[in-house]
Amino acid sequence: MNKKVTIIVATLCGLIIFSTTWAAVIHEEKSLYRNIEVKESVNRRCLVFAIKKGDRNQTCMDLTDPQKVVFPYARMTFAGLLLNPQPSSILVIGLGGGTIPTVLATLYPDSQIDVVEIDLAVVDVARKYFAYSESERSRVYVQDARVFIKRAGLRGVTYDLVILDAFTGDYIPEHLMTAEFIEETARLLSPNGVLVANTFSTSALYDHESVTYNKVFPEFINFKMPNTGNRVIIATIKPLPSHRTMQERAMKLTDILTTYSIDIRSFLPYLKRTKDWRQDVRPLTDQYSPANLLRNN
């Protein structure tokens, strides 16, 4: 008897959990690089790079408020605007569902935005399911980021804001983590340019990556928020602005960013400049870049 009750209760609990987290797969495809799924629950639609061991949401869209930036790390990326509030040319590496370029395009309608995404299937999904659209001013290049950045450097193109967001969480493109790559990217920055890199905050990779960035940028902002697994590195060609300057800029940006659920003022206390990583580890280079192995160490 007791056993029966337990089974019934357990089944009910299971059903409740299932119904709240259940999400219908509305699109599924195997691309050249990964398995892509688009899942939809009651009020969310997410782009998922499906891997057997725990799926990774890449981008989510709130269906009741499509302008809302759902992921904390995507919101954190906008802290880069505190270092240059008026970027007129922007490069975004990694499209995902297109949240970041879409928000930037509405924030800065006169800016030129180039997006680089390696996977054509991701571009198609972003267009179809996440309302990503290109325009004269916003173009997407289906290319390996390293190749794009090298070629852009040869052409002498510069950007006021470069956002590196190419890390899916499960596999890290190792050639996009090396000091040489960061140097090539830094060469694309205009005199007022800002580099924003969404990177890792845990494992041995945190130390290695910090040391690598430090090799190229003697000083940068190390931005971590409590309860997120992300760390955003913000670096500039010029010396970093004072905290006061950033505070003033945050005030001016607050209103406009609130539309996208980004509370930029809440970022200020976490924009640290201290080096809280081990300094004695090897920087990652084109010769030495076992990023995926270091992640498990």
Add this chain to the structure above:
Amino acid sequence: MQFRTRPRFRCEKPIISQNEIGRWRASCILPQSHLQSWHSLSLIETSMREPYNVSINPLVYCLAFISGFIIMSVELLGGRILSPYFGNSIYVWGSVITVFMVSLSIGYLVGGKLSLYQVSLRRYGLFFIIAATALLPTIMLGEKILDAVFLRVEDPRYGSLLASTLIFLVPTALLGMIAPYSVRLLVENTNHSGHVAGRLYFVSTLGSALGTLGTSFYFVLYFEVNQILTTMVVILLSAGIVSIAAHQVARSE
């Protein structure tokens, strides 16, 4: 010390060919008709293995293992070397694997042809030394070659194909020559040729497997790409020297 009398000519007409998965195969055909015999005879005259007074087989297997190990280690590093210029996409790996397969097939052909002439551990050792030398430009000029190709070829598919051809064709072809030549050193009579080839195949492919595993799991975690390549050069040079020394020591008067 073991003293054996061996038939002076073991394989009148070795045939070196590639099987469907791109590995070498060696076989022998005995002269069958009188019509053919003059031709076979001319081969007999040239296809002569230096007689040795000790069994050289363990050494040959060991060296074949090393060459298998190094081929795959270099191949894996190939992807690493190209990725800063052409990315990490599937076509970059496609280029590397294509070039390695083509180079190996050329190497098998040439190595097989060379096994028709005077065959000795000294020549065998020379292959290793030349292959080691051919790997040096990969280490020293690799970046310059990549820069030059990157500037001239826009499409990363053909860029990576051209770059890997320039960087890996010669050293890999030289390493490929080792396999069929090893067969000639090992085969004592035609009946055993398949057995010998199978065993050699086993040893060198096992070497390739370990080269792949060691490089991708461990070497890249501790060493730089050029450090690994330099080590490979040193190993190849040592292997060559050992082989030449063994030739001097084991040669029967």
